[in-house]
Amino acid sequence: MHAESRRRLMRIFALGVILAAVGAVVPALAAEPEAAAPGPVASTWMMWPKPGEAQAFEDGLKAHAAWRKAAGEGWSWRIYQPVIGEDLTFYVVRSDGHQWADLDADVAWEKESHFFEKWMEQAGAHIARYQHTVSVADFAHSKWQDSSDYRYFGVSSLFLRPGGWLDMLDGLDKIHKALVEKKWPMSYSIEWSMGGESPILFIVPFRSYAEMAEPEPPMMKLLEEAMGSKEAAVAALKQFEGSFDKESYTVYLYRDDLSTPK
Helix, strand or coil, X not given: CCHXXXXXXXXXXXXXXXXXXXXXXCCCCCCCCCCCCCCCEEEEEEEEECCCCHHHHHHXXXXXXXXXXXXXXXXXXXEEEEEECCCCCCEEEEEEEECHHHHHHHHHHHHHHCHHHHHHHHCHHHEEEEEEEEEEECHHHCECCCCCCCCEEEEEEEEECCCCHHHHHHHHHHHHHHHHHCCCCCCEXXXXXXXXXXXXXXXXXXXXXXHHCCCCCCHHHHHHHHHCCHHHHHHHHHHHHCCEEEEEEEEEEEEHHHCCCC
């Protein structure tokens, strides 16, 4: 795939939640009643172990995940590590599918369970630095197909330029509608992040590196067909891309071995 095509693809569809990623990184909520649909809220922690203590942190994190489940926490946490990017030294600890009220419930559980003492005993003493974000999924502009075998998550963090909000929403709406209409085969999720520089996150799951290649027919061709002309497709992309003043992209590996036990 040409560099420009890849750049456009990742700008629009690339995982951050996040750290779920945060990306800081994209995890599943513990079992909910059948009638309850997953909520849009995700809580994501990014953690940087102290130099030379990554393995000790992993061992402690695994033990802490098992402790939280045994202690009755209703949340499920998924762990990710960046495998592409400038900083590969941190971990993303993420739980999603929540309603806002669920955050209050988990804070209450943490207080009642005295989790902090257990966290410091098992894993926290190995951490040099934390970052916490909360993000809200934009279900109206996402096209997510659940799968238990996603292994990698590409995350684009896009930072709006001043005054770019309306252009971003209008361009995104045009592109999303076109790709849904033309049955674009790739899954993607869009989240609005709070905390830090508060980027917009575009998350795309992959089962392998091979899946990161642009499918056929290319995205640009589908946009042209849906919008009626190459000029209309280019205009929509320019409107969307022009609403941002900077971006970053990272691929995260899902660490099932460190996540909440099934």
